[in-house]
Amino acid sequence: MTHTLIKKYALGLFVLVLMFSLASCYDDGYEEFVPPSGNVNNIQPNTLFTTSLDSDNTLTVVFRSYSTDAVSYQWDFGDGNSSTEADPDYTYATGGLYTVTLTTISSDGLEATATADVSPIFVDFDFTTLDSQVTFNNLTSGASSLEWDFGDGTIVEWELEDTEQDPDFNPVHGYLTEDTFQATLTATDFLGRAFSVTKSIEGLVLSTVPNFTFSVSSLTVQFTDDSLLAVTHSWDFGDGNTSNEVNPTHTYAAPGAYDVTLTTTNEAGVARNITISVPVGGVTPTFPAVIQNGDMETYPTSENNNNDLVDAWTVDPDNSFNNGSPTPFNFWRNDDLEGWVSTPANNGGTGTTDKGSSSGTDAQSAGGTSGRSLKFDSSGERAYQPFEVELGVEGYTISAFVKTETTPIGDVEGTFYILSGEPAGDNELPGLTLASQQVISNDINTWQQITFSFNADATFSFPQSRVDENTDDILVSTDQKFVIFYFVPTNTVTGTNEVFLTDVVINTPGF
Template sequence: MINKIINKFNRRFFTSCFMFLGLLSCVDNGYEEFVAPTGNVNNIQPNTLFTATTDADDDLSVVFRSYSTDAASYSWDFGDGNTSTEANPDYTYSTGGLYMVKLTTVSSDGLTAVDSSEVAPIYVDFDFTTIDSEVIFDNLSNGVSSLIWDFGDGVTVEWDVEDTEDDSDFNPVHIYATAETFEATLTATNFLGDEVSVSKNIEGLILSTVPDFTFEVSSFTVDFTDASLLAVSHSWDFGDDNSSTEVNPTHTFATSGTYNVTLTTTNEAGVSKSITKAVPVGGVEPTFKAIVLNGTADDHQTETGDNADAWDMTPNSTVVDDVLGTIDSPYRALWYNSELNGYIDETYCTDEQPGSSSDGSYVDGEKTRAVKLSSWCRRLYQVVAVEPGVEYTFTIDTRSEAEGINTEVFILNTEITTEVGIEDYADAYFTITNDFNSSKGSASDNTFTTNTFTFKPSSDKIVIYVRSLSAVDSSNEVFIDNIDIITPGF
């Protein structure tokens, strides 16, 4: 009985299994084999970043450290033509300066990331040689934007990269007044504003005299002024078989020419040193006439503003002429001092150019044009070619409409970029205080006052520079006319 039941169960079980397998064989599976994705599925961009730190033992060496996500390769460009494929290179520049460094990384997915930054390696050092108490410094530094020399005796000298390495303050010469030991310090600033200092002891100085002198020439007579250090006796050789032992002698030469004058000084220890300078006497003969452009302010009258263009520190590129109409400015090619113009504009001046006025002086009964200063910040500015050493006569007509409105006239030996310390660049300076006349006047009553003074330029170009800081509006303005430079013999 039991066998019958088991046989019956087995037949039903196997029948069910065959039916289930047959059903499965009739169904399509409908899918592909799963393959894991590769590459940057979410398009997430890798980042790269690096730091640059100057090596503590070498200011020309920079330690680079990268902080990059998923970087499989590195490409460094150090900005001086050299490269590296290291992840974290240490690099030494051969010369200091300002360099743009770029790091390019490539991720495992082939994506690129870039970072860049400036570095400013610097080298600071100096040598020196001594001659008695005079020290000649040899600056070995590079990659510097500015310098401060501290000679250790309270004297400092500053240098800026705009001065160029030809400037004497880059390799200064310093004279010590005592024979002590001094610590000289050179502090250099790189192009990112970081400072590095080097100090050295100045030893073995021998106290010695340092001869020097200045001179003023008036025709054939020369006044000599001693400027020596540590001198107890003086010996002058004027170069014409004459001599003197005075401290500050005056000597008259017999003929014109240039004489080599030698001053020998001796200190308390009996050490002597000499210096020789060329001294021109008898006056310098000019070879050409100094030309003042539009000193009468009468040219280019079609538009009154153009009458003052010759006196603008930033002349217009074109001006308006009576006959020719608009023409290229004859002044723009000779000077264009935008730096000084910007300096004056920084003081909130509306216009540094002088104005043009019909209230000029009279010629043959007719009133001419003039320029005017109607604001404290207006200036007259013109560059004129001259010859050093020639004695010129400067003449100018002015009229101020209020008392106390003084006008300053500078003859500068260079183009300045700021009025700070302007007196240091003046070969001559004159203040006009005698030109007050509030009336408009007439042809028979010329209201302008003429002032003249002489000057000797120290360079081959001078700048006529005129200002009136008390002329603040139209009620106290200053009118200026007939500006000229008289050249002897022309």
């Protein structure tokens, strides 16, 4: 018994020693596992950032980055300056539209970028007063548009395309009372955000406001004073003659356009003046006036696109034709009028667009030449075209063909206007109208020809910014004088009582 137990014990001990030896050999070759670090799968890191304007200084942009595994930052602020901070606050020297780029490097050396547009802006103005005339000095930078509210019901708007040389950027405004007014300048940045500054205009001394109207008969002109608070009057007729009468009559020696200046003074002896060009005796024209696409069928491109056809008769012509070529008509766009006539409350309630369409099925055939017409089927649509004339020329004649589908005999089908300036709405037509002619229905769904004349007693010119836009249009100089052909269809126009216009012709005396 004893001998057997000893043998079993010895055998078990041998096995344990052998196992320990093997385990010792295995442990000696073991290395501890260390998990890998960094971007082992080469996953591209992301970078992004937010922007906001500092409420205390709108030229300062607050940048905050939200990036994956970024160990370095490189900001390009779009104005030539940069930063390596993670979250910089950067102040621009001038307002404007800038594209900002953030580049980050991850711990593995991988690069990520993000971009965003920022529009810092500075809005402020100061002013000087001379009696009741206030000259505003605009200190704003970075604005895409401006609105001046002078606090007396008068508002002036400015757009970037007008340039800072436009008088509406630094306006001069005359107040008509000595009250204190709150003048507000509202500037809109390039991202559509509006910022306003308001200042009190006080200490005004009421001043005279000179103005006059006139009527011409051959070489004789009757002047009518229309001034405010005028105690004395001094007229300079532009030909070397003068008068101190309130409402003088003056006969010129020769035809021409004369710059007449009226200077008035108030009770305090402060003088103001106004100069108006007065055409006398009928100026002999040197070129014929031209109506663009008067037959409504002159296709401007080879694509024969109907939308292109009506561009010459639109309040806001397209920037380009259907084939991508620039339109020669866009220089006369009138955004204010487009907004006014496209508002149903202003046009009888059915119009939401200023633009008529082309019709070939209702073409003029009663004595005209056109194969197409301009069609109006809502009350906001207009025919609008500025054309060049010469100031002082008398006896321009317009003829056109008009018809409506169902307007009763004796009712108005529409009204033609020749305007001496650009209206912001139909409510301004009375002060700009050189001539007007109603179209009275004389038969249902029948073409009738309307003829009327006008004298170019007043004109307007386009600013240099419009001249510079396109070298291929008829606008080449700020010296060119324009009037506007404007047709307002009856406000009963609908899809079942459409109005059609075609064969618009202008005749210039002597041509």
